[in-house]
Amino acid sequence: MIKSNFHTHTSYCDGQSTAEEMVKEAIKENFTALGFSGHSYTSFDESYAMSLANEQKYKDEIANLKGKYKSKIMIFCGLELDFFSDYEALGYDYIIGSVHYVKKDGVVVPVDLSPESLKDNVNNLWGGDWFNFTEDYYNLVSLLQAKTKADIYGHIDLVLKFNEANRFFDQTDKRYVNQVLEAVDSLLEADKIFEVNTGAMANGLRTIPYPEKWILKYINSKGGKVMLSSDCHNAQKLAYGFDSAAEILKDCGFKEVYTLNQSGFEPVKL
Ligand SMILES: [Zn+2]
Numbered sequence: 001m002i003k004s005n006f007h008t009h010t011s012y013c014d015g016q017s018t019a020e021e022m023v024k025e026a027i028k029e030n031f032t033a034l035g036f037s038g039h040s041y042t043s044f045d046e047s048y049a050m051s052l053a054n055e056q057k058y059k060d061e062i063a064n065l066k067g068k069y070k071s072k073i074m075i076f077c078g079l080e081l082d083f084f085s086d087y088e089a090l091g092y093d094y095i096i097g098s099v100h101y102v103k104k105d106g107v108v109v110p111v112d113l114s115p116e117s118l119k120d121n122v123n124n125l126w127g128g129d130w131f132n133f134t135e136d137y138y139n140l141v142s143l144l145q146a147k148t149k150a151d152i153y154g155h156i157d158l159v160l161k162f163n164e165a166n167r168f169f170d171q172t173d174k175r176y177v178n179q180v181l182e183a184v185d186s187l188l189e190a191d192k193i194f195e196v197n198t199g200a201m202a203n204g205l206r207t208i209p210y211p212e213k214w215i216l217k218y219i220n221s222k223g224g225k226v227m228l229s230s231d232c233h234n235a236q237k238l239a240y241g242f243d244s245a246a247e248i249l250k251d252c253g254f255k256e257v258y259t260l261n262q263s264g265f266e267p268v269k270l
């Protein structure tokens, strides 16, 4: 059982628990490490992210918690940097790079807000062609390293959030599969870490983690690295779905997952 998580949101952004509540729960669950990853500021959507002023408070509080709990748990201060955040993210222990929006004809479209709004946007901006929309999404994913310099790639197929049982498009379609493969190939070049994210399982939207199993198998076949993360927004769900995600990873051929400690990212046995 993996006893760490590095994708954690707090009340500084759209999380429901305070940073200290997260730390206390992690200690209670015998975690060895906890990493915070507040949402970076995006000027066009302030509904879920940290304001720039809050980002400084967030950094200060995590620094305090690091000291206060250092005999009990390793604490890290990271950032979930959105593709469209246009400022330099300095002073963090690590960066998770994520695509949450696609821009089309001057409109910023959130990928993960609601199935209704996404469907409307695909109809209005992509003429109802879901594969044109996913192509634009994966073009951004393929540029994640270049744009964010991320250590970890967040939920790379977030575009499937509302697509269980192929609700909107056939995710086995060659057009879709090729878009994914191109993006993954591009990211594999940098030898960073793909996260296996159980966040949408925790809120009942999906029954499996991101990314899909076939993608994980592909990443494994190319020698890529993975890490388990719960994209936690509530302290009660800190390790939600980790057991089943670990089984999926073993099934895909992975023998180890990466975690962060004082000397950097290192593999631990699954
Ligand atoms: Zn995210």
Ligand SMILES: [Zn+2]
Pocket (backbone or CB within 6 Å): 007, 009, 080, 231
């Ligand atoms: Zn997140």
